[in-house]
Amino acid sequence: MIRAKIAEAVAAFLKKEFEQDVDSSTVQIEVTRKEFEGDYTLVVFPFVRMMKCKPEQAAESLGDYLQDELADIVGFGVIKGFLNLNLSAEYWTNQLEATITDTQWTSKRVGDELMLVEFSSPNTNKPLHLGHLRNIFLGHSVSLINEFEGKNVVKTQIINDRGVHICKSMFAWKMHGKGETPKSVGMKGDKYVGKYYVMYDDHLKKQVEALVNKGLEEDQAKKEAMLTKKVQEMLIDWENGDEETRELWKMMNGWVYEGFDETYERMGVSFDYLYYESDTYLKGKSIVEKGLDQGLFIQKDDGSIWVDLKQEGLDQKLLVRADGTTVYMTQDIGTAAQRYEDYPNLERIVYTVGDEQDYHFQVLFLTLHKLGFSWAEACRHLSYGMVDLPTGKMKSREGKVVDADDLMEEVVNAAKSSSLEKGKLNDMDEAQQAELFEILGIGALKFFLLRVDPRKRMLFNPEESVALTGDTGPFVQYTYARCRAVLRKGGTEDIVGTSLSEISDKERHLMRELRNFRQVTKEAAESMNPSAIASYVLDIAKLYNQFYHDIHILNAEGDERKFRLGLTSLTAQTIKTSMSLLGIRVPERM
């Protein structure tokens, strides 16, 4: 608000004195950096030419003008081409009152734009791992942030439930499962099916080895192996709708879903609508064939269909194989089209998928555009970097993965042991304690993964992910619990009408940052970047702790006490809301 006022005043000044037209929205006004005195800083360099004087002089005359013009500005300082403006203590106490009494401040904006966010989208042949965690937390948080900023969000995933991979587990189970079920052996469903997938791979390796020893090339041996043929037969059976195969498929996928549900439950993540590849994989092919008839694609002599994107700077890409079967790209075209049939009003669709598929999405979006789908422009790839381990890259083939369930169990246990060590929980019963350890452990993990800019590749250090000091989730949670403790003792007092002629720098800095909340959430929504919120809430926590350390709250009196309790209350609310946008809960005590 004040920033806009300053910008307008600057534009008016330039118009009046120099007859220059400046769009007030282009005037740069920043929060003054901590090292300098002042609240907001006007960058005057862009105006020195029109004002025909040195930067310092330009800043001086702008400062004089602004101080006269705007009552909230009580002074200014000039350093080179930077004009630092000081706002009055009354201004900041009024800001606190305005923010606290604004019932919309930490609630969802209203809007009717429809947005679909896809994330997770696992295969059904193996359990979720650390890489999925970044994807899931990211997609979930982006959904929450956009919902908060007024979008109507449909959280979805496409479940890769068909194809050779699941047939492999199915065949292995058929051979060696002895009719067991996850329940009968006491295993989580996704883990149980994953076991048979690995078993298949082991057996295949042995068969290939045997064939290689008989003199076959390795590629040839893979094709010739009995297991490969059996699985291919199974896939054909499945596609032909063979009842026994379909039943087995349904049963085993069911086990996997039960396992996944358990994992999502612990993560605190849910979906609004699920797409299954088995429902949509045929749709893409007919769209592509139609496109071929319209002359949008090309067909080669062997019958395969390709899209030519050379004009767009890319290459040709296969859409339908010579034998008429489809590839990944074709299926994606189908599901995208399906989504717009289901939700014709979609204004944005977001694919949360790793950056190794950047090229794939470039091709997909261009192809959708070529097909003339008006909504092709609404598609966005939320691309994120891979997660590395201290030991190097994660490789699922080599078993170098961190299992999602194991990891969650570990972080919760770590939270448990360090909490018990602190010994502050003696009057909590066991159920409450267990709940707290979940909040802390899962919170630490989520914060660790969301803190880093999504686009960047990141390093996952297991020890740091459970740390509770420094830039961590538990640090923020601690600050919240601390605020709550103060508020329990001090009560909340009516802030309306408080006015102070002086406040400390700590209070000023905290209030200034608290007032930025909506700006941050707005930008985070637009840029689909939860790390912006993580950085912000860390700043708030640090500023509050500094304030808390230097300034007495409960021993203060009158308006000072009210103001400080108000700051505490707004801090707590801001932390809670920010964390909720990251999908992280906060404890009242810890």
Place this chain on the structure above:
RNA sequence: GGACCCGUAGCUUAACUGGAUAGAGUCCUUGACUACGAAUCAAGAGGUUGCAAGUUCGAAUCUUGCCGGGUUCACCA
């Protein structure tokens, strides 16, 4: 080889999208609990932002060229 992405304190990372003396955390050294929660706060040390040019009043940010790393270019998903 073509295309795209990334190089910031020992380590993990910020930087309001071109603004001030590049900011945190961690590690190391050192202080602060007989006033509201020490899972906290404060102080010190740690940087030629991979290298070199260019554009600009101003460059970690934009351009170009190197150096180093990654991803991708499948009738795989």
